[in-house]
Amino acid sequence: MKGKGLLEGLWITLRHLFEREITIQYPEQMPYLQERFRGCLQFDYKKCIVCGLCTKACPNNVLSYESEPDPNSKKKLLISYTIDLQYCMFCNLCVEACPTGTLYFNHNFELSEYQRDDIKIVYEIPRSAQAVISEPVDSPIEMVDSDSEPAPQPDEEEAKKQKQINAMITALQKNPVKAVSKLVESEDQARILADILQADEKKLIRMATMMIEDREKAGKVALAFVNKELKDRQQEGGAGNEPE
Amino acid sequence: MSKINPEKMITELQELMGDKLQVGSDDYFNWLIINPDAMLGLMQCLKNDYGFNYLANLTSVDYGDAFEMIYHLYSIPDNNKVAVKTRVPAEAAQVDSLVSVWSTADWQEREVFDLMGITFKGHPNMIRILLPDEFEGHPLRKDFKLER
Amino acid sequence: MENWFVNIAYALTNWLTGLGLSAGLADFILLVVQWVCIIIIVTLNVIVLIWLERKVSGFIQQRLGPNRLGPFGMFQTIADAIKLLTKEDIIPSATDKLIFRTAPMFFIIISVMLYVVLPMGENMVIADLNAGVFYFISVGSLTTICLLMAGWGSNNKWSLLGAMRSVAQMISYEIPLAFSLLGVIMIAGSMRLSDIAAAQSNVWFIVLQPVAFITYFIAATAELNRGPFDMPEAEQELTAGAYTEYTGMRWALFFLAEYTNLVAVSALMSTMFLGGWQGPFLPSWLWIIIKTYLVMIVFMWLKWTFPRIRMDHLMSFSWKVLIPVTLANILVTGIALQVFKGMGW
Amino acid sequence: MLQTEQYTINIGPQHPSTHGGLHVEAVMDGEHIVDSIVHLGYVHRSVEKIAESRTYPQFVPYTSRLDYLASHLPTLGYCQTVEKMLGVTVPERAEYIRVIMAEFSRIASHLLFVGSLAIDLGATTGLIYCFRDRERIMDLFEMTSGQRLIASYMRIGGISHDIPDTFIPAVRSYIADFPKMIEEYEGLIVGNEILQARLKGIGVLNAEEAIEYGVTGPNLRACGVEYDIRKADPYGIYDRFEFDLPLGSKGDSWDRLLVRIEEMVQSVRIIEQALEALPEGDIKAKVPRIIKPDKGSEVYHRIESSKGELGYYIVADGGEKPYRLHVRAPSFVNLMVLPVISRGEKLQDIIANIATLDPVLGESDR
Numbered sequence A: 001m002k003g004k005g006l007l008e009g010l011w012i013t014l015r016h017l018f019e020r021e022i023t024i025q026y027p028e029q030m031p032y033l034q035e036r037f038r039g040c041l042q043f044d045y046k047k048c049i050v051c052g053l054c055t056k057a058c059p060n061n062v063l064s065y066e067s068e069p070d071p072n073s074k075k076k077l078l079i080s081y082t083i084d085l086q087y088c089m090f091c092n093l094c095v096e097a098c099p100t101g102t103l104y105f106n107h108n109f110e111l112s113e114y115q116r117d118d119i120k121i122v123y124e125i126p127r128s129a130q131a132v133i134s135e136p137v138d139s140p141i142e143m144v145d146s147d148s149e150p151a152p153q154p155d156e157e158e159a160k161k162q163k164q165i166n167a168m169i170t171a172l173q174k175n176p177v178k179a180v181s182k183l184v185e186s187e188d189q190a191r192i193l194a195d196i197l198q199a200d201e202k203k204l205i206r207m208a209t210m211m212i213e214d215r216e217k218a219g220k221v222a223l224a225f226v227n228k229e230l231k232d233r234q235q236e237g238g239a240g241n242e243p244e
Numbered sequence B: 001m002s003k004i005n006p007e008k009m010i011t012e013l014q015e016l017m018g019d020k021l022q023v024g025s026d027d028y029f030n031w032l033i034i035n036p037d038a039m040l041g042l043m044q045c046l047k048n049d050y051g052f053n054y055l056a057n058l059t060s061v062d063y064g065d066a067f068e069m070i071y072h073l074y075s076i077p078d079n080n081k082v083a084v085k086t087r088v089p090a091e092a093a094q095v096d097s098l099v100s101v102w103s104t105a106d107w108q109e110r111e112v113f114d115l116m117g118i119t120f121k122g123h124p125n126m127i128r129i130l131l132p133d134e135f136e137g138h139p140l141r142k143d144f145k146l147e148r
Numbered sequence C: 001m002e003n004w005f006v007n008i009a010y011a012l013t014n015w016l017t018g019l020g021l022s023a024g025l026a027d028f029i030l031l032v033v034q035w036v037c038i039i040i041i042v043t044l045n046v047i048v049l050i051w052l053e054r055k056v057s058g059f060i061q062q063r064l065g066p067n068r069l070g071p072f073g074m075f076q077t078i079a080d081a082i083k084l085l086t087k088e089d090i091i092p093s094a095t096d097k098l099i100f101r102t103a104p105m106f107f108i109i110i111s112v113m114l115y116v117v118l119p120m121g122e123n124m125v126i127a128d129l130n131a132g133v134f135y136f137i138s139v140g141s142l143t144t145i146c147l148l149m150a151g152w153g154s155n156n157k158w159s160l161l162g163a164m165r166s167v168a169q170m171i172s173y174e175i176p177l178a179f180s181l182l183g184v185i186m187i188a189g190s191m192r193l194s195d196i197a198a199a200q201s202n203v204w205f206i207v208l209q210p211v212a213f214i215t216y217f218i219a220a221t222a223e224l225n226r227g228p229f230d231m232p233e234a235e236q237e238l239t240a241g242a243y244t245e246y247t248g249m250r251w252a253l254f255f256l257a258e259y260t261n262l263v264a265v266s267a268l269m270s271t272m273f274l275g276g277w278q279g280p281f282l283p284s285w286l287w288i289i290i291k292t293y294l295v296m297i298v299f300m301w302l303k304w305t306f307p308r309i310r311m312d313h314l315m316s317f318s319w320k321v322l323i324p325v326t327l328a329n330i331l332v333t334g335i336a337l338q339v340f341k342g343m344g345w
Numbered sequence D: 001m002l003q004t005e006q007y008t009i010n011i012g013p014q015h016p017s018t019h020g021g022l023h024v025e026a027v028m029d030g031e032h033i034v035d036s037i038v039h040l041g042y043v044h045r046s047v048e049k050i051a052e053s054r055t056y057p058q059f060v061p062y063t064s065r066l067d068y069l070a071s072h073l074p075t076l077g078y079c080q081t082v083e084k085m086l087g088v089t090v091p092e093r094a095e096y097i098r099v100i101m102a103e104f105s106r107i108a109s110h111l112l113f114v115g116s117l118a119i120d121l122g123a124t125t126g127l128i129y130c131f132r133d134r135e136r137i138m139d140l141f142e143m144t145s146g147q148r149l150i151a152s153y154m155r156i157g158g159i160s161h162d163i164p165d166t167f168i169p170a171v172r173s174y175i176a177d178f179p180k181m182i183e184e185y186e187g188l189i190v191g192n193e194i195l196q197a198r199l200k201g202i203g204v205l206n207a208e209e210a211i212e213y214g215v216t217g218p219n220l221r222a223c224g225v226e227y228d229i230r231k232a233d234p235y236g237i238y239d240r241f242e243f244d245l246p247l248g249s250k251g252d253s254w255d256r257l258l259v260r261i262e263e264m265v266q267s268v269r270i271i272e273q274a275l276e277a278l279p280e281g282d283i284k285a286k287v288p289r290i291i292k293p294d295k296g297s298e299v300y301h302r303i304e305s306s307k308g309e310l311g312y313y314i315v316a317d318g319g320e321k322p323y324r325l326h327v328r329a330p331s332f333v334n335l336m337v338l339p340v341i342s343r344g345e346k347l348q349d350i351i352a353n354i355a356t357l358d359p360v361l362g363e364s365d366r
Helices: A004-017 A053-057 A093-097 A127-133 A154-174 A176-180 A187-199 A201-213 A215-240 B006-020 B036-050 B105-116 C004-018 C023-060 C076-086 C097-116 C132-141 C143-154 C157-188 C193-198 C210-223 C248-272 C284-303 C311-342 D047-052 D057-064 D072-086 D092-120 D124-145 D167-190 D193-199 D207-212 D253-277 D330-335 D338-342 D347-357 D361-365
Strands: A041-043 A063-069 A076-084 A103-105 A120-124 B021-025 B030-034 B054-062 B066-074 B081-089 B094-096 B119-121 D007-011 D023-029 D032-039 D298-304 D309-316 D322-328
Touching (some): A004 C023, A004 D124, A004 D193, A041 A076, A041 A120, A053 A063, A053 A093, A093 A103, A093 D057, A176 A187, A187 A201, A187 A215, A201 A215, B006 B021, B006 B030, B030 B036, B036 B066, B036 B081, B036 B094, B054 B105, B054 D298, B054 D309, B054 D322, B066 D309, B081 B094, B105 B119, C023 C076, C023 C097, C023 C284, C023 D124, C076 C248, C097 C143, C097 C248, C132 C143, C132 C157, C132 C193, C132 C248, C143 C248, C157 C210, C157 C311, C157 D007, C193 C248, C210 C248, C210 C311, C248 C284, D007 D347, D023 D347, D032 D338, D032 D347, D047 D057, D047 D322, D057 D072, D072 D092, D072 D298, D072 D309, D092 D124, D092 D167, D092 D347, D124 D167, D167 D193, D253 D347, D309 D330, D330 D361, D338 D347
Parallel strands (some): B094 B119
Antiparallel strands (some): A041 A103, A063 A076, A076 A120, B054 B066, B066 B081, D007 D023, D023 D032, D298 D309, D309 D322
């Protein structure tokens, strides 16, 4: 009969009128991202061995780096690493090329910026900071051999220490989670600590100094910070947030 | 039409075309390398006598001093295949148009003209297809300079 | 509750005559007040309607529809209206400026004029004309002229195509539209809308005239330029048809007028076929609102389900199917009336 | 006497129904199309020139951007072409995963076809339902490759990641739900009489004309020509699967729709078989990091993409970059018949014809 198809269509839409919606309310409700989701390209400079394979693999010249030869070994030292994300195709070729897992994609997909220059991600690694931060613990390749350096003179040592502290401060400001990851046990704790330090500059400077002068003490203080923050958050959560 | 015998076809074609036709083959195709002036005749022969009714692909390669036109022909439904090549010198980059043989050559030849700068004699509408009309140069030529 | 609005009007007239105005002047002032009320109701109604349409389409498509501004996104349309009001009014240089500018105004004026004869409850008609149906049909068909003006004035081929389609469509669909109402008029014995509504106290005309209801519904969809008959707009084909060149508030006026038309036609349909203000328990004016909204939701449901019909199919459907069917309906109705009369009903 | 006059109208490049930057200049007589001229190139990126300045592996992501609606298929075609040049044998597991991905791409592309056809004809809701179901395929792609639309998943010699554990259950649940989805499209879109009236007998292309114009893929099969490269010239491991080729009879827009709907069902059949036979093992063959095919080797390889015959012609000069790469884009060739099949029809029909020819402008303009 003519018109049967029309009625069937009407029936389908009517059924869906009372069905549950499938949309995700995005800014409030984040979409579920699969584990392999390619968000923003990240660079973990602790692991970089400056082999240049990533820049060779990249089809679009997104990646570039500056390096200088290490006077103490045949290796190279990384000075800065630039990811010009506006040309990135998120094709995963650089990640596959990297032998040490230095490059990886995180799950951040909100990459829009107001200025073209802000799209560029630049990692600048000051010489002195390298000595401090890249104390190789978990990374398989050592970048800087600090033992081989000659013992510095007292006032030189003082100056060097100040320099190290400054470098640490920059590192904490630039990439706090990475910088404090050695102090605490889990990544969550590192993130919380990073938040605390980002919020309070005084604490940040204090922590940087402590990290250079007394590593153990820094770790204890960091843990105390984190615990206090967690407690605060729990209290807030209990009082303010309604159950979902 | 049944499956044709490629060897038989090639010998027949060689008899027909004489020294204008050279033959080669690789793992995938039998190559017919033809002089540009005899190409149209060969193509008509391939279509009418051997049933190659489907011109799958038509493209060109710039070898500096010469351009090579490459045609990949198939027959539906017998699924025979053959590839035809012809070379024209770079200074006189013109070959016969195949629009009269296969209509599908129309846009593909226009594309070759647009990007490679080979003109097709007898093409009804030899204008650019992908690039804007006022564009200068033919980007797929090796001497085309990229700006960056 | 039943007589709220009637009483208000009565009190207003009394107060005005009490002030020493002549009865004629008081009536005139009352008329002005009624007009203002209609315009306010129409505007508010359209705001609700656009929200409703977006919500219905959203739910049909398993989306949420507007849900940011206000409860259930109710105020989204207001925000949109403010945006449209503040937008730059672009008039392309090659347009016929006078026609281009006045088309939306005529459109909205004509749409509002339809409300004059609509009974919005018992004794709630502004001008209870004895040729109410006739008035409604003739004024309703004027909207096409506005679309033609918009299409012609825009000096755009898409717009003109849309306008021409609208005219062709109107010419074809005016006839079945009027014919399908004829059956109802024959049974009710009057063209006065309040009489027709009152005549349905026992049984709604949808029961007596089911064929006429369906044909009227189809013809009205075409008349309203709503999907699947939205030829003049047809955004997938004509970009936006007659409205292509319009921006800002002028465009919004078209939108407003279309929805105003939708309400008017739905209200007429509830008056003609669904018993008008008749209904138990609730006051009459509430009944007509409920019925009108139900009809409009069905209109929306159709629009969001069906693809657009092709222009020639549309025309041949009207001439080859709708008109014969409505004519037959009139014939059957006439015979049945005579038979029943002969049987002494 | 009334005088009429022909006029031209520009459908596109900015138009709701041209699927991207397609520009059709239509010469009209009232609502009738006297002639139409297709202008291309609004999305032209000169991919073939880009290829000459990229190494072989570097060009893989660019191929995804040709037919972005079925991004695994052009990548598959390119990788197989280079593998043919190198003589690489792809591991079994990778081949099966490739087939699964390719067929899902085909379903995704056809779903978009059905949806966009619906919306081009004015049925908005059909589009949303198709996208709802397409989204689940995109989730599958995200699960395996990390990207949803432009996956760049295939690699020369294999694939980039093995499938995760959650993949196969997700595929099975999708396949289980698939008949229900098809039923819904049949009810809402295919069964609709208005849509049938708009598609039947419109845009008729007969078989000889179709072959003459080089039309391939579902558009050719809609004309009744049984020609599918998966069967006629099997690539990869397609000769191991059992599936039917849905054929049309009249070659009109209606047949083109039906063929694609049926093709989705067949693709699901292939996926089921591939899941059954999926072996364990490597996912990537040993391929040197720097790929240098022999000088003078040239290969034309073609696959059945969701739009038709997608061919790559590569000439190597012994370096690590292709000397010449040509893409035989099915959308490009298929679009050629648009003026032929739309002649004498109405403005509304040319919209339906564009939709049923299913061009992807990224591919046709390259």
